[in-house]
Amino acid sequence: MAGRKAFTATAGPGNVLMQEPMSMAEMMRLPTVVVVQQRGGPSTATVIYSQQEVTLTATGGNGEGMRVVYSTAGHQDLFDYTIKAFNTAWKYRFPTFVLGDGYQAKMRESLTIYDPAARGIELTEPEPFVGREGVPSKDRLPSQHRNTFNLEEELYEKVTGDAREYEKIVPEVAEYQSYGIEGAHLAVVAHGVVFRAVREAVEKLLEQGLKVGCFRPVTLRPLPVTQVRDLASGVKKILVVESSYGQLARLLKEAASGTAVEILTFLKPGIGITAGEVEAKIKELI
Amino acid sequence: MYPQPVMPRSWRVETKPHKFCPGCGHGLILKCLGEAVDELDIQERVVFGCDIGCSLLAWDFFNLDTVQTHHGRTTPVMTGIKRARPELVCIAYMGDGGGYAIGVQHIVSSAARNEKITVVLANNTQYAMTGGQMAPTTLPGQKTETSPYGRDPEDTGYPLLGPEMVSAVTREGAYVARGSIANLRQLKGFLKKALENQLAGKGFSFVEALSACPTNWRTDAAETWNFIEKDLPRYFKLGEVKLPGAGRGEVRANG
Ligand SMILES: Cc1ncc(C[n+]2csc(CCOP(=O)(O)OP(=O)(O)O)c2C)c(N)n1
Ligand code: SF4
Numbered sequence: 001m002a003g004r005k006a007f008t009a010t011a012g013p014g015n016v017l018m019q020e021p022m023s024m025a026e027m028m029r030l031p032t033v034v035v036v037q038q039r040g041g042p043s044t045a046t047v048i049y050s051q052q053e054v055t056l057t058a059t060g061g062n063g064e065g066m067r068v069v070y071s072t073a074g075h076q077d078l079f080d081y082t083i084k085a086f087n088t089a090w091k092y093r094f095p096t097f098v099l100g101d102g103y104q105a106k107m108r109e110s111l112t113i114y115d116p117a118a119r120g121i122e123l124t125e126p127e128p129f130v131g132r133e134g135v136p137s138k139d140r141l142p143s144q145h146r147n148t149f150n151l152e153e154e155l156y157e158k159v160t161g162d163a164r165e166y167e168k169i170v171p172e173v174a175e176y177q178s179y180g181i182e183g184a185h186l187a188v189v190a191h192g193v194v195f196r197a198v199r200e201a202v203e204k205l206l207e208q209g210l211k212v213g214c215f216r217p218v219t220l221r222p223l224p225v226t227q228v229r230d231l232a233s234g235v236k237k238i239l240v241v242e243s244s245y246g247q248l249a250r251l252l253k254e255a256a257s258g259t260a261v262e263i264l265t266f267l268k269p270g271i272g273i274t275a276g277e278v279e280a281k282i283k284e285l286i
Numbered sequence: 287m288y289p290q291p292v293m294p295r296s297w298r299v300e301t302k303p304h305k306f307c308p309g310c311g312h313g314l315i316l317k318c319l320g321e322a323v324d325e326l327d328i329q330e331r332v333v334f335g336c337d338i339g340c341s342l343l344a345w346d347f348f349n350l351d352t353v354q355t356h357h358g359r360t361t362p363v364m365t366g367i368k369r370a371r372p373e374l375v376c377i378a379y380m381g382d383g384g385g386y387a388i389g390v391q392h393i394v395s396s397a398a399r400n401e402k403i404t405v406v407l408a409n410n411t412q413y414a415m416t417g418g419q420m421a422p423t424t425l426p427g428q429k430t431e432t433s434p435y436g437r438d439p440e441d442t443g444y445p446l447l448g449p450e451m452v453s454a455v456t457r458e459g460a461y462v463a464r465g466s467i468a469n470l471r472q473l474k475g476f477l478k479k480a481l482e483n484q485l486a487g488k489g490f491s492f493v494e495a496l497s498a499c500p501t502n503w504r505t506d507a508a509e510t511w512n513f514i515e516k517d518l519p520r521y522f523k524l525g526e527v528k529l530p531g532a533g534r535g536e537v538r539a540n541g
């Protein structure tokens with residue numbers, strides 16, 4: 001609000017608490033960044049491997065969940081997408097999340113730290129929402145930010161206006177990765193660190209001549225719906241692999257609804273998933 | 287044309303008459319605050335934060351930049367703005383429910399950290415906006431929607447003494463006082479000193495203002511005044527509790 005870029009980092013019950021200010025940020029269209037390293041839940045549980053904060057982070061508190069959620073798969077992603085998250089938040093003014101997990105917060109791997117300018121990335125300049133130059137009423141109107149409405153219609157107009165803006169930015173914001181999906185019978189869908197195990201398994205099986213590919217939504221909100229629907233129309237089966245009890249699968253089923261694809265799951269809430277396990281599961285299904 | 291009452295310069299004329307009920311204390315507190323802002327000539331530097339509760343009705347009350355926050359969260363929002371832009375003067379305005387119940391942790395920790403903000407809390411002894419439920423400040427025996435037989439201290443404790451609590455967790459540099467709408471001159475003086483303390487960058491400043499809510503108290507003018515002038519100060523002592531030099535200020539009228 002004061003014109004400085006700000007972020008917070010949290011997980012689990014802290015992510016629950018942070019949904020309160022983030023729903024306010026959604027309403028006031030404040031550029032906020034939250035870095036979440038998911039922990040096993042419900043609530044306190046464990047602090048390591050988990051993808052159990054997808055529903056919470058992607059849909060948020062009360063309101064419509066108009067936000068951007070980047071799911072990272074490793075250290076380079078954490079660096080790249082933190083830079084991107086600030087730009088997205090300040091450009092579009094929807095709450096933006098970098099969603100990793102406890103495993104990414106604790107593992108070691110190499111990454112390249114760079115100056116964004118050296119790669120041609122322009123950083124969006126922050127601007128103050130309050131405390132601008134001049135005396136309110138004399139030189140300018142006072143800037144008054146509220147989240148309280150007298151009439152239902154007033155709120156309706158505000159929310160539908162924001163929803164239209166949000167829908168407009170989806171094609172610019174949604175990101176994904178895919179590998180080997182042309183001509184595949186089965187596509188494995190995963191996000192975050194789990195996708196690394198999936199990709200390793202799929203690469204190995206492709207070498208063995210199996211018709212299998214993989215797909216990673218990088219943004220869980222907004223989901224790359226067009227690409228998910230293309231995928232769902234091109235393959236017979238989708239296997240969703242995740243370290244939760246179907247939180248990504250739920251998003252995916254909604255995006256693919258109406259297509260003929262069969263959606264299967266391999267769910268291990270709160271624990272790690274290895275390439276070997278994914279490989280065995282795929283072989284079982286093909 | 288009848289003569290109109292003089293409004294502080296920092297009030298926003300287009301949004302008057304204000305949205306509070308007739309006889310409400312909020313308008314009087316905000317008048318004192320507006321006059322203090324005028325006298326200190328800080329209108330272009332103030333950010334006014336209001337809470338959930340009847341204080342939110344002030345979201346467009348002033349010709350000041352304003353942020354309305356979640357219930358109880360005005361203190362941290364103003365703290366954040368102050369930290370990001372120390373040249374601004376940040377005022378967190380809230381009710382006793384917002385400040386002493388759902389937001390009490392923010393008052394305590396920002397006081398303990400000696401944040402350079404000013405908190406102004408309107409104590410009307412209950413949750414007014416929602417229809418008059420018992421709050422931490424409700425007097426023993428006082429009837430509210432949720433204490434229909436009167437507050438029983440055995441079950442729900444005694445009224446929370448905010449300035450005394452804040453005073454206990456602050457150190458040198460803090461300014462803490464309790465005023466009342468029954469003595470506007472004194473209240474304005476406290477508010478002005480609280481703002482001066484922030485301007486001097488000394489530390490946390492906190493003013494509780496005893497306020498009236500005739501709507502939920504279900505009192506007529508005489509009863510309202512009696513309650514505010516006689517009953518409330520029996521529990522809530524008026525005066526300055528702490529001065530920046532760590533001393534005590536103006537002798538407490540009922541101390
Ligand atoms: C988080 C949250 N909890 C509860 C409410 C409902 N609520 C609205 S106003 C209010 C009471 C406010 O009382 P107080 O802070 O004393 O202000 P007053 O109206 O008395 O001036 C409550 C509980 C809310 N809006 N948000
Ligand atoms: S309900 Fe009470 S506190 Fe709220 S505006 Fe009316 S009189 Fe004031």
Ligand SMILES: [Mg+2]
Nearest residue numbers: 381382412414
């Ligand atoms: Mg109250």
